[in-house]
Amino acid sequence: MNYQDLISYCQQDWEDYTEHDFVNQLATGDLNKYAFFHYLKQDYLFLKHYARAYALAVFKSSTLAEMREPLPGLNALLESEMNHHIEYCQTWGLSAEEMEAEPEDFGTVCYTRYVLDTGMAGDRTDLFTALAPCAIGYAVVGQRLGQWPETKLEGNPYRSWVELYSGEDYQSGVEETIRRLNAMLEEIPLESKRGHRLCEIFKTATRMEVAFWEQGMKAAQ
Ligand SMILES: Cc1ncc(CO)c(N)n1
Known part of the structure; x- marks a missing residue:
């Protein structure tokens, strides 16, 4: 299997995520500023836990080459x-201190701890599959x-966001x-228990991404 199989398995969720109103309104500049502000503060907290998940990828590696692989992503x-x-x-x-002190919203807790738990309970491939919707979707x-x-x-007002992710x-x-x-998925048949499990992990993380946009939207109401 390859990464495209993961997307096809949850095509509707994937479109809900990557074509969400939140991002369209960001691009036109029409997004409510409280929605964006809440999103950005939560995303700061999200990225901290994401960094922990990348660090877990080092822990889950065996060869030196594998250990080095997550570093460019972690650094970026x-x-x-x-x-x-x-x-x-x-x-x-x-300020950065105020961002640190911001309470985590439910969607932030759910998504980040889901990724960390999937990685801790599973192997390196499970972890990278849980991390994939984040990077690929953006x-x-x-x-x-x-x-x-x-x-x-x-x-x-959201120009820098658009430029960051389209850059x-x-x-x-x-x-x-x-x-x-793709190199990790290559040996795994899509029609296998393992393949199905990976599709489910990817789908769950994709649904969490939709919830993350919604969490921002809700802050404006
Ligand atoms: C919620 C979320 N998903 C993906 C990315 C991309 O890194 C991000 N910054 N935040």
């Missing part, structure tokens, strides 16, 4: 994504918004992630 997350979030929140008058969103005729950059650095990092995931 802790540096460019986190710095973007911190700098953005600062422009709204929120790359798909970034690519789509980068080409979408309705995307507005000029005067868009060359993020896109090429995810291409590498996909290549590695």
Whole structure:
């Protein structure tokens, strides 16, 4: 099997995630600012736990080459994504300390602990499958918004978000992630108990991504 099989298994959830109103409104600049602010603060907390999950990938590795594999992703997350979030929140008058002190919303707890639990209970492939919708989905969103005729950059308060995820650095990092995931999935038949289990992991994480957009939307109501 390959990563495309994981997406096909949950096609509707995948579209709900990557074509969500939240991202379309981000691209046009029409998203409610409280929705975005809540999302961004929660995403900061989300990324911290995500970094822990990448660190777990080192723990779950056996060879040195495997141990090194999660490092570029971990570095991009802790540096460019986190710095973007911190700098953005600062422009709204929120300090990094205040972001640290923000309480975790339910969707943030559910998603991050699901990924960590899947990785701890399973092996490296289970863990990377649980991590996959995050990286791949945001790359798909970034690519789509980068080409979408309705995307507005000029005067868009969310421009930096669109540029981060449609940018060359993020896109090429995810291409590498996909290549590695495919190499892990190659030997596993889609029509097997193992294949089915991986599809279910990917689907659950994808549903959590939809809930994460919804959690932002709800903050505006
Ligand atoms: C919830 C979520 N999923 C994926 C990404 C992409 O790294 C992110 N920053 N946040």
